[in-house]
Amino acid sequence: MLDEDAPSKPQKHFVPAALAEWSEADLRHYITQLQAEITRAEQAIAARASQRQAAEAFFRRGT
8 A cells, every 4th residue: 555645756857847838927837836846955955964964963972
């Protein structure tokens, strides 16, 4: 049984949308969504880096 609440793994390759038939408004909305997703990914990277640095500092302290 699959756990639908489990986090999904990232796709290995980005598959761009077919943009030829999109209106200018649709394209602008798509860009806004992509920029928001990039910001979210950058925040996740920063959080993981902060956690890693805290863990490294904790374990260095004990030596």
